[in-house]
Amino acid sequence: MENAIKGVDGVVAAEADLNEANVTVDFEAPATPEAIQAAVNGAGRYELSL
Numbered sequence: 001m002e003n004a005i006k007g008v009d010g011v012v013a014a015e016a017d018l019n020e021a022n023v024t025v026d027f028e029a030p031a032t033p034e035a036i037q038a039a040v041n042g043a044g045r046y047e048l049s050l
Contacts, residue, residue: 004043
Protein backbone atom coordinates (compact mmCIF):
# COMPACT_ATOMS: atom_id res chain seq x y z
CA MET A 1 0.00 0.00 0.00
CA GLU A 2 2.85 2.40 0.78
CA ASN A 3 4.23 1.91 -2.73
CA ALA A 4 0.84 2.68 -4.27
CA ILE A 5 0.59 5.89 -2.27
CA LYS A 6 4.18 6.89 -3.01
CA GLY A 7 3.37 6.50 -6.70
CA VAL A 8 1.01 9.48 -6.54
CA ASP A 9 2.71 12.60 -7.88
CA GLY A 10 3.19 15.01 -5.00
CA VAL A 11 3.38 12.44 -2.20
CA VAL A 12 6.44 13.19 -0.09
CA ALA A 13 6.20 10.30 2.38
CA ALA A 14 3.86 7.47 3.34
CA GLU A 15 4.04 5.20 6.36
CA ALA A 16 1.53 2.44 6.97
CA ASP A 17 0.83 0.68 10.26
CA LEU A 18 -1.18 -2.34 9.16
CA ASN A 19 -1.63 -3.58 12.72
CA GLU A 20 -3.43 -0.35 13.59
CA ALA A 21 -5.03 -0.02 10.12
CA ASN A 22 -3.58 3.49 9.76
CA VAL A 23 -1.52 5.27 7.17
CA THR A 24 0.20 8.64 7.52
CA VAL A 25 0.81 10.55 4.31
CA ASP A 26 2.72 13.79 3.75
CA PHE A 27 1.85 15.37 0.42
CA GLU A 28 1.83 18.57 -1.55
CA ALA A 29 0.32 19.72 -4.83
CA PRO A 30 -0.52 18.20 -7.22
CA ALA A 31 -1.49 15.27 -4.92
CA THR A 32 -5.01 15.36 -3.51
CA PRO A 33 -6.73 13.22 -0.88
CA GLU A 34 -8.93 11.82 -3.64
CA ALA A 35 -5.90 10.78 -5.74
CA ILE A 36 -4.36 9.07 -2.71
CA GLN A 37 -7.65 7.33 -1.97
CA ALA A 38 -7.86 6.09 -5.59
CA ALA A 39 -4.30 4.72 -5.39
CA VAL A 40 -5.06 2.81 -2.17
CA ASN A 41 -8.36 1.46 -3.45
CA GLY A 42 -6.67 0.43 -6.71
CA ALA A 43 -3.96 -1.49 -4.86
CA GLY A 44 -6.50 -4.14 -3.80
CA ARG A 45 -7.25 -5.58 -0.36
CA TYR A 46 -7.30 -2.07 1.11
CA GLU A 47 -9.87 0.68 1.27
CA LEU A 48 -9.13 4.22 2.37
CA SER A 49 -11.79 6.31 4.00
CA LEU A 50 -11.28 10.05 4.16
